[in-house]
Amino acid sequence: MISxxxxxxxxxxxxxxxxxxxxxxxxxxxxxxxxxxxxASFLRISDALHLSIFQQPPMNPVFRQAxxxxxxxxxxxxxxxxxxxxxxxxxxxxxxxxxxNFALKMxxxxxxxxxxxxxxxxIQFFPHDRKIPEANFLIGVCYLKxxxxxxxxxVLQGTHSKYPDTEVGGKALFWIGESYFRQRAFSEAERxxxxxxxxxxxxxxxxxxxxxxxxxxxxxRKWKEASQTFKKIDKESDLYPSAQELAEKSLSGExxxxxxxxxxxxMAALLPGLGHAYCRRYRDGxxxxxxxxxxxxxxxxxxxxxxxxxxxxxxxxxLGWYAGNIYSAVNCAHKYNRHKKNEFLKNLPDRLNLHLFTxxxxxxxxxLRINF
Amino acid sequence: xKPIIRLFLLNALAFCLVLAVLSPVxxxxxxxxxxxxxxxxxxxxxxxxxxxxxxxxxxxxxxxxSDRCPSFPSCSQYSLDAFRKHGFFTGWVxxxxxxLHEGKEETSVSPMVYSGxxxxxxxxxxxxxxxxxxxxxxxxxx
Numbered sequence: 425m426i427s428x429x430x431x432x433x434x435x436x437x438x439x440x441x442x443x444x445x446x447x448x449x450x451x452x453x454x455x456x457x458x459x460x461x462x463x464a465s466f467l468r469i470s471d472a473l474h475l476s477i478f479q480q481p482p483m484n485p486v487f488r489q490a491x492x493x494x495x496x497x498x499x500x501x502x503x504x505x506x507x508x509x510x511x512x513x514x515x516x517x518x519x520x521x522x523x524x525n526f527a528l529k530m531x532x533x534x535x536x537x538x539x540x541x542x543x544x545x546x547i548q549f550f551p552h553d554r555k556i557p558e559a560n561f562l563i564g565v566c567y568l569k570x571x572x573x574x575x576x577x578x579v580l581q582g583t584h585s586k587y588p589d590t591e592v593g594g595k596a597l598f599w600i601g602e603s604y605f606r607q608r609a610f611s612e613a614e615r616x617x618x619x620x621x622x623x624x625x626x627x628x629x630x631x632x633x634x635x636x637x638x639x640x641x642x643x644x645r646k647w648k649e650a651s652q653t654f655k656k657i658d659k660e661s662d663l664y665p666s667a668q669e670l671a672e673k674s675l676s677g678e679x680x681x682x683x684x685x686x687x688x689x690x691m692a693a694l695l696p697g698l699g700h701a702y703c704r705r706y707r708d709g710x711x712x713x714x715x716x717x718x719x720x721x722x723x724x725x726x727x728x729x730x731x732x733x734x735x736x737x738x739x740x741x742x743l744g745w746y747a748g749n750i751y752s753a754v755n756c757a758h759k760y761n762r763h764k765k766n767e768f769l770k771n772l773p774d775r776l777n778l779h780l781f782t783x784x785x786x787x788x789x790x791x792l793r794i795n796f
Numbered sequence: 797x798k799p800i801i802r803l804f805l806l807n808a809l810a811f812c813l814v815l816a817v818l819s820p821v822x823x824x825x826x827x828x829x830x831x832x833x834x835x836x837x838x839x840x841x842x843x844x845x846x847x848x849x850x851x852x853x854x855x856x857x858x859x860x861x862s863d864r865c866p867s868f869p870s871c872s873q874y875s876l877d878a879f880r881k882h883g884f885f886t887g888w889v890x891x892x893x894x895x896l897h898e899g900k901e902e903t904s905v906s907p908m909v910y911s912g913x914x915x916x917x918x919x920x921x922x923x924x925x926x927x928x929x930x931x932x933x934x935x936x937x938x
Contacts (some may be wrong), residue, residue, distance in 0.1 A: 752892070
């Protein structure tokens with residue numbers, strides 16, 4: 425490396441060479457890593473001579489990171505150009521009519537819960553529209569059609585309370601009755617239909633309520649009352665011909681061959697199985713007779729033989745069989761009667777068009793603008 | 797004392813015992829049929845010997861026995877539903893009723909449903925208590 429000369433001369437030569445190659449020491453190229461040992465020697469010498477060759481000048485931290493930041497920023501700007509500009513987005517204007525009609529369309533398609541959401545959107549964005557009462561009412565109808573009767577009644581009751589003296593209020597009351605009718609709670613349904621008849625004079629609504637009231641009474645086997653109710657329907661109503669026919673036919677319900685549940689129960693109590701036989705269920709009656717007979721015989725024998733504990737247990741079980749036999753006979757009579765009634769009603773025409781009770785008049789409204 | 801009198805007295809005693817022991821269970825179940833939303837949960841939590849016996853049957857006998865019940869739901873499920881809905885005494889009576897009427901004659905008054913690969917008689921608890929049990933209204937709409 426350095427040969428010959430005195431120590432000051434060597435130092436001068438060293439200093440010169442170092443100053444010539446100082447750029448390599450400050451910014452060594454990776455390909456020159458093989459010179460690491462030489463750099464190490466330089467480092468030791470540099471330190472010894474206090475030349476501070478390897479001491480890099482202090483840099484501002486911001487500038488130290490600058491190159492990376494300078495790359496990221498243009499990249500972000502470039503990406504932002506790729507994104508769709510709000511100015512270029514398609515613009516859709518939905519007015520209240522469109523929104524309401526879309527909700528109706530969903531309802532007609534049978535998507536009742538979607539329709540509920542759409543009607544609620546309508547109420548949210550067009551709170552002053554004239555169709556708000558109608559939308560509230562239709563939410564209740566949608567719940568009812570989705571068989572969510574509890575929610576339906578809550579919404580309809582709210583609508584009725586809010587608009588009691590309007591057609592919508594009357595229709596809401598009608599549909600509360602309809603919800604009970606569909607759940608086969610006919611006495612409740614009767615109450616609501618009767619209330620509509622009493623408080624609303626709108627012909628279509630009143631006649632519809634009368635028609636449904638009569639049907640509810642037929643389901644409750646109040647045949648004469650049902651016939652009278654059918655007769656109250658106006659001659660101008662579309663329901664009049666059907667009502668006249670039903671007024672006549674409903675009276676035949678009186679003549680259906682019903683089984684008296686009390687008679688069935690008493691007969692079963694007198695002789696297990698006899699109540700079933702009364703309801704024309706002979707096999708069930710025989711089963712009831714045999715099971716009760718065996719348990720009674722076993723109980724008697726147990727007591728007779730002095731097995732009081734066994735006798736008590738058998739008697740306990742027999743009590744269940746005996747009570748069950750009576751219940752079963754009464755139940756059979758009720759089911760028999762229900763079946764007879766349903767078969768009879770199935771053959772009667774139901775001409776009530778409930779669709780008429782859901783549609784309403786058209787109106788203009790405010791506009792909702794949504795940018796997509 | 798003559799055997800017949802003794803039998804009568806013991807029967808009367810057993811009947812009174814049944815009423816005394818089971819009435820609170822049944823009554824509490826009836827009381828729980830109120831409007832509170834947690835009523836079914838509370839009824840479930842109350843000890844019901846019928847439910848306990850049914851679970852014992854289903855876990856031991858029914859699990860190794862094949863499904864031969866011609867009705868849907870099965871008799872054990874029906875019984876469980878009846879005990880849960882109406883308490884011990886009524887549930888017991890309704891279970892006996894189901895065992896007596898589950899035959900072919902029921903098809904004349906109840907619909908059929910396809911379940912478990914065959915047609916069965918659709919006969920849930922609601923089909924046998926409709927003439928006396930009316931679910932409480934959760935809210936008065938008057």
